[in-house]
Amino acid sequence: MKPLLKAHLTSQFLAATLVSLGLSSSLAWADGDLKRMPAGAPKAFQSECASCHTAYSPKLLPAASWGRIMDKLDKHYGLNATLSAEETADIKRWLMDNAATKSKRLEEPPQDRITEAAWFKKEHRRISQTTWANPAVKSPSNCAACHTQADKGRFDDDNLRIPR
Numbered sequence: 293m294k295p296l297l298k299a300h301l302t303s304q305f306l307a308a309t310l311v312s313l314g315l316s317s318s319l320a321w322a323d324g325d326l327k328r329m330p331a332g333a334p335k336a337f338q339s340e341c342a343s344c345h346t347a348y349s350p351k352l353l354p355a356a357s358w359g360r361i362m363d364k365l366d367k368h369y370g371l372n373a374t375l376s377a378e379e380t381a382d383i384k385r386w387l388m389d390n391a392a393t394k395s396k397r398l399e400e401p402p403q404d405r406i407t408e409a410a411w412f413k414k415e416h417r418r419i420s421q422t423t424w425a426n427p428a429v430k431s432p433s434n435c436a437a438c439h440t441q442a443d444k445g446r447f448d449d450d451n452l453r454i455p456r
């Protein structure tokens with residue numbers, strides 16, 4: 293067999309094998325998976341941190357940002373969100389252990405806001421002022437207004453519904 297033809301057949305075989313193993317689709321979703329809500333959240337994370345807004349996946353901020361947020365819950369974006377010392381320590385540990393590790397998400401955004409991160413602004417640059425101002429959206433922090441699976445850390449197009 294000629295070397296060129298052999299190489300071609302080998303790559304075809306490889307592609308077919310990857311598809312049959314379901315690997316090509318998992319490669320395509322690799323970036324999305326990086327934001328998934330990890331299992332094992334402390335109870336208070338669901339009952340407290342998800343009571344005023346979307347349960348933000350720890351993967352959306354670097355560990356240093358989560359540390360600062362948990363160290364000043366008494367001054368939480370204009371509110372007092374203080375919890376017991378034990379709950380605070382549990383949530384802080386879980387958030388920091390599961391924080392973003394991918395390089396472009398390691399930026400510590402202004403005010404430790406996900407919505408102030410460069411990647412966030414880039415992904416949302418095509419959204420109009422009218423959409424942001426829609427009462428069903430209210431704030432860019434309100435991920436779940438558009439991303440129906442935001443509390444699971446899923447932001448792919450399949451789970452997107454922009455309020456009109």
Ligand code: HEC
Nearest residue numbers: 340341344348369371372373383404405406407408431433
């Ligand atoms: C009493 C209500 C309340 C509780 C409880 C609360 N938050 Fe918040 N949080 C807010 C408000 C209000 C904002 C600002 C939202 C806005 O600007 O639209 C905010 C913003 C945030 C942001 C920044 C979002 C952005 O704009 O990128 C993070 C991260 C966050 N909260 C994490 C937490 C965590 C972790 C907990 C649990 C320890 C928690 N919050 C508990 C009210 C709350």
Ligand code: HEC
Nearest residue numbers: 324406415418423429431432433434435437438447448449
């Ligand atoms: C007003 C609706 C709206 C809100 C609110 C919103 N998003 Fe989005 N988001 C979008 C749209 C639309 C896209 C797709 C952009 C594109 O494909 O051009 C997007 C894209 C994304 C992406 C990239 C898609 C991917 O597959 O990785 C991520 C991540 C994301 N959003 C996270 C968030 C987070 C986190 C929040 C809350 C802090 C949020 N979004 C709030 C509408 C919204």
